[in-house]
Amino acid sequence: MARRRQGITIKHVAADAGVSLQTVSRVINDEPNVRPEMKSRVQASIDKLGYIPSIAARRMSGSRSYLILALNDRDRTIADWRARRGADWVDQMLLGGMLKCAEFGYRLVIELVDTHSDHVERELSAALAALQPDGVILTPPHSDNPFITGLLDRAGVAFVRIGSLGDGGGIPVIMGDEDAAADATRHLLELGHSRIGFIAGNPEYHLSGWRVTGWRKAMAAAGHPDDGLRAEGDFSHESGLAAASKLLAREPRPTAIIASNDLMAMAVLDVAKDRGLAVPADLSVISFDNTPQTIFNHPALTAIDQPIAATAARAVELIIAANRGEPLPKAPTVIPAALIVRETTAPASPGA
Numbered sequence: 001m002a003r004r005r006q007g008i009t010i011k012h013v014a015a016d017a018g019v020s021l022q023t024v025s026r027v028i029n030d031e032p033n034v035r036p037e038m039k040s041r042v043q044a045s046i047d048k049l050g051y052i053p054s055i056a057a058r059r060m061s062g063s064r065s066y067l068i069l070a071l072n073d074r075d076r077t078i079a080d081w082r083a084r085r086g087a088d089w090v091d092q093m094l095l096g097g098m099l100k101c102a103e104f105g106y107r108l109v110i111e112l113v114d115t116h117s118d119h120v121e122r123e124l125s126a127a128l129a130a131l132q133p134d135g136v137i138l139t140p141p142h143s144d145n146p147f148i149t150g151l152l153d154r155a156g157v158a159f160v161r162i163g164s165l166g167d168g169g170g171i172p173v174i175m176g177d178e179d180a181a182a183d184a185t186r187h188l189l190e191l192g193h194s195r196i197g198f199i200a201g202n203p204e205y206h207l208s209g210w211r212v213t214g215w216r217k218a219m220a221a222a223g224h225p226d227d228g229l230r231a232e233g234d235f236s237h238e239s240g241l242a243a244a245s246k247l248l249a250r251e252p253r254p255t256a257i258i259a260s261n262d263l264m265a266m267a268v269l270d271v272a273k274d275r276g277l278a279v280p281a282d283l284s285v286i287s288f289d290n291t292p293q294t295i296f297n298h299p300a301l302t303a304i305d306q307p308i309a310a311t312a313a314r315a316v317e318l319i320i321a322a323n324r325g326e327p328l329p330k331a332p333t334v335i336p337a338a339l340i341v342r343e344t345t346a347p348a349s350p351g352a
Helices: 010-017 021-028 036-049 055-059 074-083 089-103 120-131 146-155 177-190 206-221 237-248 262-274 292-296 308-323
Strands: 067-073 107-113 135-138 158-162 171-174 196-200 230-232 256-259 284-289 302-305 338-340
Touching: 010 021, 010 036, 021 036, 067 074, 067 089, 067 120, 067 308, 074 089, 074 107, 089 107, 089 308, 107 120, 120 146, 135 146, 135 308, 146 158, 158 308, 171 308, 177 196, 177 206, 177 256, 177 284, 177 302, 177 338, 196 206, 196 237, 206 230, 230 237, 237 256, 237 262, 256 262, 262 284, 262 292
Parallel strands: 067 107, 067 135, 135 158, 158 171, 196 230, 196 256, 256 284, 284 302
Antiparallel strands: 302 338
16 A cells, blocks of 8 residues: 555655665755765655655754744734734735745744843743744844843844834844835825824834934925824824824814824824714825725725735745845845825825
């Protein structure tokens, strides 16, 4: 009876080829110290038996784990999951990171770590010891946590810092936040808006400041000063309510508002409704992130689409390149965001 494919192991390949397990592992890992004739013999057995290498088999050479660890902020992630708000940051990371890992025979593992915890170093050290990953992907605010970046640097683990300029080690990858905020502002300026409010995100995230800078530069280039049209938020719906209330209580009020994430943009819509303002006839609104709720909201939100999946995929590529000793970009890698125009932006009312 023919052996089922899922029952084939590295031991069967080694026996069929008449070589050691370590030799099969070196062939699987495409290591350079394997003679061409030996590689051909092992590959022929792999093809004949229909063997699919497992991570355990690939690890036998001892040089790599074929695991990449991604860290995300515990408190915010769990809060979003429990509230079922439709935030899909982790989903998009898995989409981009897992698919790219699969191309190279790697696996992506996600861990949640509290960046504010006194035990962050202990938690991360335990994860590194247990998984022995070939690399780590850091997301904000972990990307600029000196305890985390310092630990990884000392451990000699390749790591990508999403949303960071990379001061202090690691491989920086950014999503073009400043340019995206400027694009959103210019879109509103082209629609005739001049009083454009901006709700900033949590200052712990460097990207929050970059977005403010993009908005401010575009306003200045058009000859419109900041003029108190910035309000502070922290990415929560509650902070969005407070910020929108502050902006819309101004006289004259802004005719458009850019919010630094979708939850705060939803809050802007809530406050506008309470004040009897129609969107977009009386108030245009743009959000950042482009989570599913922006599409299914009525009206559908114009949004900056954060390229999370593409960024996670690029992070995987950079980690694998670093482990292969390939040259890395000297400047931060930029994955550009895109403005998706939907139903919450319209020309400013005459005389507004």
